[in-house]
Amino acid sequence: MGDKVFEPGIKAGRLTAEAYADHFSDLHPALDTHEALVASDRCYFCHDAPCITACPTDIDIPLFIRQIATGTPDAAARTILSQNILGGMCARVCPTEQLCEQACVREVAEGKPVLIGQLQRYATDHLQAQDMHPFTRAETTGKSVAVVGAGPAGLSCAHRLAMLGNDVVIYDAQPKPGGLNEYGIAAYKTPDGFAQAEVDWLMQIGGISIQHGKTLGSDLSLDGLKSEHDAVFLGMGLGGVNGLSVPGADKDNVLxxxxxxxxxxxxxxxxxxxxxxxxxxxxxxxxxxxxxxQAKLLGALNVTLVYRRGRGAMNASGFEQDLAASKGVRIVTHAMPKAVHGNGAAREIEFDYVDDQMQPTGETLQLAVDQVFKAIGQTLEGADLPVLDAGKIKVDAVGQTSVSGVWAGGDCASGGDDLTVTAVAEGRDAAMDIHAALSKNAG
Known part of the structure; x- marks a missing residue:
């Protein structure tokens, strides 16, 4: 960041426009055609491919890579999107180093996996750039389904239901669709408005409408949705944020x-x-x-990430931890917040060092600070919800809740990991079960 003189306090415009553009450019530049062909040639096209098992959406990875290798990227995109309609976003944000690429035979043998995520992006971007939607909508069923939440789970569910001929109304609290894809992911992972472009492309299937500014519990009731629609899918994510329960947590600039x-x-x-x-x-x-x-990329001089356990317990992948370190973020582990100090606004934050059992060691850490960001978990908000399990909506393997005619998926449900790709899989699978139930009732 050069010889920039850093001023104390919180301020905008610390860097030049050129620096912002450089810092927030695409984290992984797209492969060109030659690079994609070279990368695809490394795949062994395993018959019992472990990468498929490692993918929450069960994409046939060897097939789509073979399709790229044979010069048919649009066919590869269809293979991907038939399982994961948000394959473009997942190619950008999915922790492939922990999933498909970690399971890659090349990774096991050589420590260098096939670039599955970047190849997936190459294929899906190639198709989307042509403004082509690879699927057509089935004949209408006359059935209507309410989807609460326009995030990955809701969009995936809505698209599959619409493709099968159902009419879908998505109700979302935000002014833009996309959920975490639009509002909750680092800007350098999805530059150039990709999240909205992908939603616009998805909506080309037809049969889906979106109503914004609608929240379950205040603007919508579960009984009301059930009376207006033939089925309901809840995919609104986690809207609440866990509080910081230490003295001084209410000071200014603790955000x-x-x-x-x-x-x-x-x-x-x-x-x-x-x-x-x-x-x-x-x-x-x-x-x-x-x-x-992103705080570092915006021009903060000192950025410290503090976690109460060891690095191995962090939900952020090893790649993400290394990325943070490479950008100049200091990572401190085994430390728990003790107090925020300052006269009105935060000026110092104090931590207790803890052992593996989370017990204080007697040592403390004091950090000068003018801005504190809490990222200590989110919670489910809303009234009129089905039965909960550990703070999330209790669901079975296909997303059915305790309420007849109501399914749920994504971060708000008691399913798998809180990942975009998992939410997509849960939305898709719930849609298939909803459609089967509505078809049975119609018969």
């Missing part, structure tokens, strides 16, 4: 990381986003890393 990321994603000019000189992020997941890295 939620999700709001910081959302504001940054929606900003027309990154130079208008204020950032501190000394920033501390509390947490160990993807949100924490995204907030920490």
């Amino acid at each position: 939620d990381a999700v709001d910081f990321i959302s504001d940054l994603r929606q900003a027309g000019d990154l130079g208008q986003i204020p950032v501190g000189r000394d920033v501390v992020v509390i947490g160990g997941g993807m949100t924490a890393v995204d907030a920490a890295v």
